[in-house]
Amino acid sequence: MAKPLVPTISLKDFENRRDIITKEIIDACEYAGFLTLVDHGITVDEINAQFAISKAFFDLPFDVKARIPHDVKTNNGWEYKSQLRPSTNMVDQKESFWMMKRSEWPSDNDVPNFRETTSKFISKCEGISDKVLSCLSIALGFEEDYFRKGMGIDEEDSLTQLRLIHYMASENAAGTWRAGPHTDIGCLTLLFQRDGEDGLEICPGRESSHSYGIGDTFTPLPAQTGPIVVNIGDMLMAWSDDRLKANFHRVRAKDVGKSPDRYSIAYFNTGRKGAIMQGPGKKNPPITCGQWFNEATERQFGAMSKRRQEVALKEDGKTATATVSAAA
């Protein structure tokens, strides 16, 4: 039987099976750049609890969500239909809340238990990411803790983020994108989805972390509650001398007919600002992760502006009084 494009990899008995798991992860990352993790240690109840928190946040009135507006400089905060994709020249049909461990979080008064549930969820994501990153460190010829130090999740200059995402229900969505084709900016993304909320599609075949040509063969990856979709981002593609592939992916709604709301949660492992990224073969000149992150966020999110968000709110006929003040 042909191997699936995106393999399912179990983290069960990780310490004893580390070598096998490393080989499976590397095989997946060298072509598809995507894999699905199971037996990872987060229960379906814990995942559903975080989705419930996410929904409670997105259900808040616009002006409450807009108390923490997206800031292009830090890439944290709430944005509403404002992510202008270079690949489509259109805004994604979604809203999202970006956060770091040390950024401003929605208050527990607005979303009961936000801090406790989300802190627990983040620490689970950290543990799973650490396992995968330690396999990748060794496979690339670095010390086992190389990427652990590189991410520096507890350092002041950590750039790792959690993103709560809500794609609104739609009907006959031809010509629009829930998320236009893109590659992820950071190192390693963990993506949580829910049964029945499909839409993610991936396109393997990217050769260089500096090329942005998009292929035309996208393969759908059905959404499941429980398994985690893991993918490589641009930073790790460059950091591995292009060995691990950060491939294009996108999220679609049905061209004809109704698509339900879709909620997803992404945990983006990103190198800390001060870490210097250079691959084992020194293919690319050294650059700090901070500089890489700033250039990439400007390229991808630079067009998110105060004006854009206000226009989007008005177009939607929602309250236009929200004090959205994201940097231009």
Ligand SMILES: O=C(O)CCC(=O)C(=O)O
């Ligand atoms: O919602 C999804 O499934 C994908 C999200 C995504 O690709 C991203 O935020 O980078």
Ligand SMILES: [Fe+2]
């Ligand atoms: Fe993505």
